Amino acid sequence: MLRMQALEKTFFPGTSDEVHALRGVNLDIPRGEWVVVLGGNGSGKSTLQNAIAGTFIADRGSIWVDGTDITNWPEHRRARLVGRVFQNPFSGTAPTMSIAENFALAAGRGRRRGFAPALARKFLPELRERVGQLRMGLHDRLDSPIGTLSGGQRQALTLLMATWREPSVLLLDEHTAALDPKSAEKVSALTADIVGRQRLTTLMVTHSMQQAVALGDRIIMMHRGQVLHDVRGPAKRRLRIEDLLARFEDARRRDLLDESAADLLAATYV
């Protein structure tokens, strides 16, 4: 379960660069729910994920994971609970280290004593098996540096790494956007497989309307740091791409209205 209450974040407060990136986000995500996050550029999607992962502490509001208030936890403490995959296949892994070394490092992360030797003995066979299940021809390449792999292979491995120990919350930020269509499709299918099998509480940001209708249990649309639409259950399953595009158009129209209202106000008070 992931609960956000009245979450707010402002960058550069009190300056001319001030941005209200989160303006009172309220979200209650039951355990095992897969939420697709849509929204235009700059609407606050990544900032929301950063707030959950602890990249910064929110200015106001609270964040709860499985009944625990983690609002003021530092990022490294949240790493045990939160798995993340970013858009860039080069982030999140050490390119000159092998697949096995990267996984060993990730498995040790967030543990007080690092990677215990007893664990290591069981680790390699399990790693070989699970990497094999990806069906990307990687099971016999565990000693290859991760930097020598394709973007799709790296995203698949990063996803496996992020979900290795069943995180309480999985955060995916346009994790297929930088891939060629075929690799994107593969990583997308793999995501459905892992999230479905482990029943992970997941927030997935995407620009793909295809993914939004095909995947997940619920869709939220962010707009100017708030949740503008929230659709789940049968209504989510009925949603088509055209419906989503119409909602985007509606958000754009609101923006234009906001701007002309601001212009009008400004003109009134000159």
Ligand SMILES: Nc1ncnc2c1ncn2[C@@H]1O[C@H](COP(=O)(O)OP(=O)(O)O)[C@@H](O)[C@H]1O
């Ligand atoms: N670290 C940061 N420092 C300053 N401004 C930021 C930072 N991160 C995000 N912003 C700003 O906050 C707003 C929301 O950004 P973001 O959450 O990245 O949008 P999205 O992911 O929906 O495209 C944007 O105006 C962006 O420029």
Ligand SMILES: [Mg+2]
């Ligand atoms: Mg973003």
